Amino acid sequence: MSNMSNTKKYESIIREIHEEWAVKNGYREKPQASSSMRRAKGHPNDILDSKNSEHFVESAKPQATSVKRQASS
Numbered sequence: 001m002s003n004m005s006n007t008k009k010y011e012s013i014i015r016e017i018h019e020e021w022a023v024k025n026g027y028r029e030k031p032q033a034s035s036s037m038r039r040a041k042g043h044p045n046d047i048l049d050s051k052n053s054e055h056f057v058e059s060a061k062p063q064a065t066s067v068k069r070q071a072s073s
Helices: 003-024 035-041 044-059
Strands: none
Touching: none
């Protein structure tokens, strides 16, 4: 049996165990936003990532090109 078959076979059991754990640990007491909703609102790290990327690009120096010789056979 392949890994993919095992995953599909046990998916509902794994989900049920996970949900039980989440309830016991308080993760289902408040509404959870879906990941697409979190992305739509924007996350503070998105701004930081954007600023870091801009800084990286601005501070990048042009790279010298090199000519590499290939070994002859």
